[in-house]
Amino acid sequence: MAERLPDKDSRTDEGLMLAYKDGDAAAFEVLYGRWRRPLFRYVAHQCGQNGASDELYQDIWLRVVNARLQYEASARFATWLFRIAHNRLVDHWRASNRVPVVDIVHHDDEDYDPFAALPGPEDERPERIVERKALAEQIVAAVQSLPDVQREAFLLSEEGDMSLEEIAALTGVGRETVKSRLRYALGKLRQELSRWR
Amino acid sequence: MAMKSTDHEIASLYREGGASGPGTEVDREILKAARAAVAPKAAPSNWWTRWRLPLQAAATVCLVAMLTVMVGRHEPLPPAVPPLAMNQAAPATESRAPVPPPETAATRERPAPPPPARARPEAKIATQAPATLPAAPAPSAASSEIASAPGANTIAADAQSVRSFAKGEAEAGAAPAAKAAARVAAEQPMAPRAWLDAIQLLIDQNRLEEARKGLEAFTKTYPDERVPEGIRTRLKRLSDGGSGQ
Secondary structure, three states, X not given: OOOOOOOOOOXXXXXXXXXXXXXXXXXXXXHHHHHHHHHHHHHHHHXXXXXXXXXXXXXXXXXXXXXXXXXXXXXXXXXXXXXXXXHHHHHHHHHHOOOOOOOOOOOOOOOOOOOOOOOOOXXXXXXXXXXXXXXXXXXXXXXXXXXXXXXHHHXXXXXXXXXXXXXXXXXXXXXXXXXXXXXXXXXHHHHHHHHOO | OOOOOOOHHHHHHHHHOOOOOOOHHHHHHHHHHHXXXXXXXXXXXXXXXXXXXXXXXXXXXXXXXXXXXHHHHOOOOOOOOOHHHHHHHOHHHHOOOOOOOOOOHHHHHOOOOOOOOOOOHHHHHHHHHHHHOOOOOOHHHHHHHHHHOOOHHHHHHHHHXXXXXXXHHHHHHHHHHHHHHHHHHOOOOOXXXXXXXXXXXXXXXXXXXXXXXXXXXXXXXXXXXXXXHHHXXXXXXXXXXOOOO
């Protein structure tokens, strides 16, 4: 489930967007607060280029602002937002002739200890924190090294909180295809996780 | 509710790592743009801003009226002696003051050459009179002048070739446009510009239901693309039973 900051506004995302469409700038601020982190992570992990993600992220929100009059609450706001993000990313890749993502470098050497260089823990708790943080970074790196279609399915599910049907509609493939992509993606991530344990 | 297929541990680890969010500067820029987009337009701040346009319009109207009155007032009466006769009556100056050539649309627009300083005032009037006569527009004269100008044949040939090229293009473009319209009718996604053109074509062909479905699919696929107001308006007007033109 996408991690969204709690706010005191009881309105739904769709209600907030409609309010913004009618000129309520404060509604946009609430909406932005809810979706800024998930959308940024989606863009950053999809884009994988430092610098470009900020620009793309900003451009996507500006497109949301400019398309506000065309918004209709027939679909979830998240679906609409991530559809815009998806289209913008496709344009970006097309413009930059993106090369396929290469696999991350794996340390196959069994003697290699990723934590050996870390200072020795004072007690159990800091050690676990460090370990967990390192694992989290490895998982993120593994997500970024997934094939494009699997990564997109994973990110739309995690950051966009989208169902299989919604992802299928957005990416233009069948539900079963999305399900299969997600299964492969999770399989690879589990494999990565077990490698680091 | 999203159907979650992700492993809980992987999901929680994933959320703990990676980018945390955009920078504050990016946030500020986005929120600023969002506020500016819905902010009411600022009222004119001073009297000059408020009255500038009406004053400009009034001044223009006054100027035009004054010029019209002045031109009407200086409308020359039919001369008692034709200018040519006047010129003949002043042979002393004739040799120095050149007789203006027969007036054409082109020479009317050019300022008359200043007469020699020693020419008599009467002769000045006589030589300048044809140039100051208010001239009615003479499109036929102008066009005949263009036709007789050097290179006019080339221009005419170019215009003809442009016309025939445009005709050929229109004929050649009709088939792809029909194909695109068929794709819209079948609700197949296309590039935004081509899609909108195809919807427009469907409207032109009065295939309203297909056009409406095509527009729905378009806005679903490209939510941030601007749909031309003309398409929406015509579709609505046609479906309400209007002419659509």
